[in-house]
Amino acid sequence: MGFAEKRGNYWRGRFKTAPGKYGTVSDQVGDVIKFDTKRDAKRAADLAEANAAKQAPRPRADLRITFGEYVRSWYARQDLAASTMQNYRRHIENHLLPAFEETPLVELVSEGVDLWEKKERAAGYAASSIKTWRSTLHLILSDAEAEGRMSSNPATKRRGRGRRAGRRRNRGPEKVFTDxxxxxxxxxxxxxxxxxxxxxxxxxxxxxxxxxxxxxxxxxxxxxxxxxxxxxxxxxxxxxxxxxxxxxxxxxxxxxxxxxxxxxxxxxxxxxxxxxxxxxxxxxxxxxxxxxANGAASAPGPKLLDVARLAEVSTGTVSNVLNRPEMVPEGTRAKVADAVAQLGYVRGGPKPGQLxxxxxxxxxxxxxxxxxxxxWYPRAAPQPARPVPILGGTFPGVPARGRGAVSRADACWTxxxxxxxxxxxxxxxxxxxxxxxxxxxxxxxxxxxxxxxxxxxxxxxxxxxxxxxxxxxxxxxxxxxxxxxxxxxxxxxxxxxxxxxxx
Incomplete structure (x- = not known):
């Protein structure tokens, strides 16, 4: 975006010509154009910047680079808050790489991205989550487009296309609040x-x-x-x-x-x-x-983080492989299994009496x-979700614990x-x-x-x-x-x- 700069009794338009470099809106002979209003100067600067961008030589795209190769280098270049980096890595490893890892960047098309989003919805993921993952994909491909590796961004949402669902598709569950x-x-x-x-x-x-x-x-x-x-x-x-x-x-x-x-x-x-x-x-x-307390952090030997680093995945992916392997692609499971075997990783447990x-x-x-x-207590396999059993001696009832808690209970919480x-x-x-x-x-x-x-x-x-x-x-x-x-x-x-x- 160009901008207007005040110079005495007139405004001039300034626009970016290269990273860290700016030009001034000038006439055909190179003289600076003096504008009476800030708005006119800003408009002229925006137009000049757009024209300069069109005329700038674009780097030749590497037709061989795949999405997987590009996204790994892209992630390594980011320098953001730890929480943001963690979220990006989750989105990439758990949802983007399984779908696009081997696809060359220049072969990514809007139809493929739309089909991936449709499959994610069919898998039962929340609409808000899918929207977040697509936003991450759009951000990655926007950078690839700016680098000249793609002619357009296939993750851009096209207006007026597809089934008209209004707000239904993006609506989440009703937000619960209390007094x-x-x-x-x-x-x-x-x-x-x-x-x-x-x-x-x-x-x-x-x-x-x-x-x-x-x-x-x-x-x-x-x-x-x-x-x-x-x-x-x-x-x-x-x-x-x-x-x-x-x-x-x-x-x-x-x-x-x-x-x-x-x-x-x-x-x-x-x-x-x-x-x-x-x-x-x-x-x-x-x-x-x-x-x-989880004793894994203080236990001797390799940690979950060491396994993740060796396998070049996130700790969340390692946890999924150990607890929910069906959620992880076969190739990733194999990498994690090799890292576990190579390091001799053993899962830690709690220390009695230590909170x-x-x-x-x-x-x-x-x-x-x-x-x-x-x-209600949540579902914890193999046990289904169940009401909290209580002993009714005092209000609001003391939760019953241990073996036979249900048979000893007088009631359950509403x-x-x-x-x-x-x-x-x-x-x-x-x-x-x-x-x-x-x-x-x-x-x-x-x-x-x-x-x-x-x-x-x-x-x-x-x-x-x-x-x-x-x-x-x-x-x-x-x-x-x-x-x-x-x-x-x-x-x-x-x-x-x-x-x-x-x-």
Missing amino acids: MRGVLLIAERAAMLSGRDDEFVAVVTKGTTGMRFGELVGLETEYVRRNSIRVEWQLYELDSGELTRVPPKDDSYRTIDAPDFLSDLLTAHIVATKPKPCACHGRTYLFSGHRP APHWRRSGFATWLFHPAASG SIATGLTPHGLRHSHKTMMEEMGVPKKLQDDRMGHADGSVQARYSHITAAMRQRLMDDLTAQWETALRARRAMSSGSPVRALDALLRAV
């Missing part, structure tokens, strides 16, 4: 499933601040302050199992106002648990994991949050919000703020969103706005506590029991 009472009840159940208060405090914190899961897991005690939480870091889980400390998504550093009830809850939690620095990062985090220093996204969602929200996810609490908090009439500027500030519109530039957050939000959140919390106390005056969860007795 403050739902947050409270789910937090109580999650704590009963884990057998400690950490999950109660964490779910309440997430539901009343809208923090992302990585920000919650990566919340260090030094950033928990009276009436505020500072978001400076998150812990992002890589395919290797490593939790890496990175800035929050989109650099959304922010200070989240915390009402008195939340500050009191967090302070009491720190006093009760006395968090210590973790061995993996050497930092003191507010919350810790609840399940036995993981941090939650894992899948473990927290699968075995704590989803059963608490829906009342659903609070089936389909709600941990990220759904972020949607829930945003919806609560909408319902309370919180100004959009304050909503974005709290959620870590950026609004680049002109309207947002002229809107500002006042102390009165912040205080009104804190008052409204407190009122909703007290209403939820009273509703819970009406169900039962006490709770097996110590933190909640103290709150109920104070109502």
Whole structure:
């Protein structure tokens, strides 16, 4: 894109002629054209840049290079966040290479890409996932086109073609959200499933601040302050199992106002648990994991990551070969099997009595949050999905454990919000703020969103706005506590029991 440059009392048009080099819009004899308006200069610069691009010599495409060869060199050239690199690698290895690896770039056509997308839909993948994979393919082939290896990008969506499905094809499942009472009840159940208060405090914190899961897991005690939480870091889980400390998504550093009830809850939690620095990062985090630690990281011998490096695949692909081999192409399975044999890799197991220093996204969602929200344990082969059996001595019922749990149970939990996810609490908090009439500027500030519109530039957050939000959140919390106390005056969860007795 060209641009206009102010020069005294006139504008001139500037456009890119080569990487790092720019030219100026000139007449036939080489004199700079002086424009009266910025718009005219910009238009002329855009036209000049387009003409220069057409006249520039294009490198001769290597007709022998395949998609697989090109995409590996393309991936090696990228220098992006670890999470983005991990996602690209998943898309490439699990969905793009199986379909296009041996196809020469110049033979890739739109019909082939459309057929691949149709097969992915037939395989049962979500429309949103397929759209993401096609976007990655489009990005890769756009770079190949810019390098002169292709005359056009076959992954570009053509308008007005195919069956007219409107929004049906791209629609996802209905997003589930809840209110403050739902947050409270789910937090109580999650704590009963884990057998400690950490999950109660964490779910309440997430539901009343809208923090992302990585920000919650990566919340260090030094950033928990009276009436505020500072978001400076998150812990992002890589395919290797490593939790890496990175800035929050989109650099959304922010200070989240915390009402008195939340500050009191967090302070009491720190006093009760006395968090210590973790061995993996050497930092003191507010919350810790609840399940036995995976001993693979500290076990002697080669690791899963070593197998992935030798086989030149991602750790997610190695995990699929070990756990779900039918999902991986035969050639890739053979490479991984050779690497396993060559290294003598042995899968590690948990160390008895040692808890993981941090939650894992899948473990927290699968075995704590989803059963608490829906009342059902997930399917775990060979066992099907099943209701959470409970002993009915105290409300809301203590989950029955061990052999014969179902026969010993008095009842099972009913659903609070089936389909709600941990990220759904972020949607829930945003919806609560909408319902309370919180100004959009304050909503974005709290959620870590950026609004680049002109309207947002002229809107500002006042102390009165912040205080009104804190008052409204407190009122909703007290209403939820009273509703819970009406169900039962006490709770097996110590933190909640103290709150109920104070109502």
